[in-house]
Amino acid sequence: MTNASNPYLPAIGTIIETIQETPNIKTFRVVLNKEEDMKNFKFHPGQVGQLSVFGTGESTFVINSPPTRMDYLQFSVMRAGEVTTKLHSLSAGDQIGVRAPLGNWFPYEELKGKDIVFVGGGIGMAPLRTLLLYMLDKREDYGKISVLYGARSPQDMAFQYELPEWLERDDMTTRLTIDVESEGWEHSVGLIPNVLLEMNPSPDNCVAVTCGPPIMIKFTLQALQKLGFQDDQIITTLEKRMKCGVGICGRCNIGNKYVCMDGPVFTYKQLKEIPNEL
């Protein structure tokens, strides 16, 4: 927690850089104004934060830079409602509130020594990016790393400034796909689950980490199962409408689980055990 005493009190941060990722996704690189806040900021890949635009409100976003790179905290925001629209109007130098880190995280310690398959769709690549970059920074701790990233069109693909590096690295495999043919596109064309089946990753000593729109998740799960992945070999992150972020305000519960505290990261095995209310 940025502020240990009052869970609702945001730290103030300054946007140092913005990147227009796609027509409706904008990335914000933020530094907390108090030097000691930034220095003492500890988080794990997969944790989220509430960003405030004072006067408009707060919304939850994953911290998509890894804890191994603490020059700034990166958040990618898809424009969807009031807060995200207001965020999109901000630029370098503007002040925002940050309540972070909140929630649980990817079990990156337990994943050591395993092969990892990342399957991200659209803005769902943001949480995966955190874990991917963390693993690349600790490359020797992990086995084979494969990434499948899909978007509707080339224009909808975020993080383009680092995709060439992912494609070129010889210690990872990257596959990009778009839904339908597009002029000049040199990578795969096809829906993520189909491309995943083509990639045919082995489930032996492997964990799949996936995030994306609900319909993509649904069919990706089916594909993973077809490939032989067990329920506890599949990890995802959930999105809910959240306000307090600390398990009190009562809107992100699924039965007795609170996505803001018990999540957002769950294995598919855990998801099957909690009531079906996604």
Add this chain to the structure above:
Amino acid sequence: MAAKFLPTNQLASWLAELSGQYRTLVPRREGDAVVFRPFEEAFAPELGVRPTMSTKASVFPKCEPLMTFKYEKDEEDPGKVMVDVTERRDDAPAVVVGGRPCDVAGFFTFDRVYNTEKIKDLNYLARRENTFFVSLACEQPATTCFCNWVGGGPADTKGADVLMVPVSGGWLMEPVTDKGGELVASLEDGKAKEAEAQAVKDKANAAIGDAVDVSAAQDKLLALFDDAAFWEAQSSKCISCGTCTYLCPTCYCFNITDEKFGMEGVRMRTWDNCMSALFTMEASGHNPRPTKAHRLKNRVGHKFSYYPSLHDGNIACVGCGRCIKSCPVSVDIRAIVQNAIAAPAPEQEG
């Protein structure tokens, strides 16, 4: 601590004395409703009927500022705007007179969530620690009362600083805590009224009838989670007005919104209610609880299943019955819980 006696004709002067030191809230009749308002000598407290509202707002206001914020332009560099945030907290001492034992019990549901090892809701805690309760024992339980199903009773003292028991000519004032002793210190000795007060309590305890065991609801509500037909039947009358949540002493959900006036503003916390479709509506348009059946399932499930599973079996309901009494279409949470317990076990998949 010795019990005291408050004669009816000294009620106003005692409340006036309290008001000198504390924000003093008493039940006041406003139209058809009885609500808690700061004591004023011109308005006699309504102690004869159970208040329409619980005492929830005394510790958890319907609307409260969590913080204020201010944007300030840098005079050296007018393009640069800084923001400053200041916490807001109300810890003025308050006394609430005339709430019922079930009302006060509601705060224990809050405490387990708002005051944990990990998370301290400082705005709530500031008022919780500085709000004292003079509870009025219920002489005659209403038909909607079921406090004894969920661990309460018409003359329960848990959470009260003083228990006020109606007796001939006034009230026996029984201190429960040291603070309670302080609040009634100036009153006359009540020994002579103790036996009468005990008889009133015994009569009320007998009148509320036998408790129904609802402990099976915890597992059963969960087992019925996917039984859409069951929940559609239970919610068929519901009009999603949310009255049940606003009147409930244990409903603790809230919203956080900003209000801005020019360069400054305030971040507010307000009561919110899970019976509203907008409660869980996401910016994408996706709503995990799209129908009133989903929402009623969550409300009942939270009180009788999810919350008890997280908090040592404590049910998040105090049996005050306000949700039943004031529901425009008479949805009865007791019936839903009993229907769930009695429902046949759903068939297992596969």
